[in-house]
Amino acid sequence: MALSHAILVSLLDRAHSGYDLAKRFDQTVGFFWPVSHQQIYQELHKLAAAGRVQAETVAQSERPNRIVYQLTDAGRKLIDQWLTEATEPPAFKEELLVKLFALDDDNRDALLAEISRRRQRHAERLARYEAIMAEHYPNPAALNARRRGRYLGLRMGILTERTTLAWCDEALALLDLPAAG
Amino acid sequence: MALSHAILVSLLDRAHSGYDLAKRFDQTVGFFWPVSHQQIYQELHKLAAAGRVQAETVAQSERPNRIVYQLTDAGRKLIDQWLTEATEPPAFKEELLVKLFALDDDNRDALLAEISRRRQRHAERLARYEAIMAEHYPNPAALNARRRGRYLGLRMGILTERTTLAWCDEALALLDLPAAG
DNA sequence: AGGCTCATGTAAACGGTTACATGATTAC
DNA sequence: GTAATCATGTAACCGTTTACATGAGCCT
DSSP, X not given: OOHXXXXXXXXXXXXXXHHHHHHHHHHTGGGTSOOOHHHHHHHHHHHHHTTSEEEEEEOOTTSOOEEEEEEOHHHHHHXXXXXXXXXXXXXXXXXXXXXXXXXXXXXXXXHHHXXXXXXXXXXXXXXXXXXXXXXXXXXXXXXXXXXXXHHHHHHHHHHHHHHHHHHHHHHHHHHHSOOBO | OHHHHHXXXXXXXXXXXXXXXXXXXXXXXXXXXXXXXXXHHHHHHHHHHTTSXXXXXXXXXXXXXXXXXEEOHHHHHHHHHHHHSOOOOOOOOOHHHHHXXXXXXXXXXXXXXXXXXXXXXXXXXXXXXXXXHHHHOSOGGGSBHHHHHHHHHHHXXXXXXXXXXXXXXXXXXXXXXXXXX
């Protein structure tokens, strides 16, 4: 449902090629909506067929041609309408918690190791996000509307990673205690 | 990948029918791994064909027969091996944050309304989880291993909802400020 | 010589959702 | 009479992932 919306939103600022979008997604929207380049190319074809975007081929010398897409009025209207609809909280598919349903005295060590690994992954992510925050968003109250939206995305990332880290620490401490019969 | 694992984990305690699993999932594992009854029935067929579970038909008078599945040794081994493998942090697909990438002065009110709605959903969830916690897990350090795993799942749910609520409050406050040009 | 970047795509497989189907019993 | 519960399933569709494909230029 929302892959097309994520692409349309990315085209708000200016026109992009599929290749541009794929790269841009890795750093921005794709953080909340991971997408592969195959999906982007296919979705762009559909959006063009539906008249939400318009394609224009840009010839390049000594490089493959680029196909640049820009929003149409219909595409813009679609976004505006979508913004008024309610979203569901995201499905929380956490494989690690499924594993913890199997926790017993025999597999405790394996799960401790797994949580430690994950703890480190989340610590790395948090450091990355905090660096971006310090560099690009030192004073959120002074941002214009568009940049406030992006700030809030990053902010959510930071809060989530901090929470997950805290949970990992709790989990490691709890599993280290001798278990009751 | 992990749907089959979620089912196998649910069969650890005792044998279940597809119908049982579907109901159980709604309250336990399905919280971290939402699954429909169709998926469960299909996956059980596959698991039975692969020898991970064994099916037994239980005749019932005046009710449809039940097909009860129990773990085989092969199924148990599969879980043990899976527990030692590393999991990735879950993909964080948050449609609301994609919407915030489109934030500008024209759609600010629509997004404020949307965040308020979401805030309420998360407050309701948090209340539900905290009630379960108070009733079933008053003293986590005294739990046996298996129940500790479940406790940690619920604990993660509570921390996540609290974080999301705090983020909603921040977002509402920030969007209420007059934006810079 | 080998691998990365630019730039676009097709095809097959897998996973998940939605709709449809049946049929008896129990509760309001 | 209407809806929910018990209990199992099929079929079509949609979204996503993985693998494969091409081909020039640039860097080490």
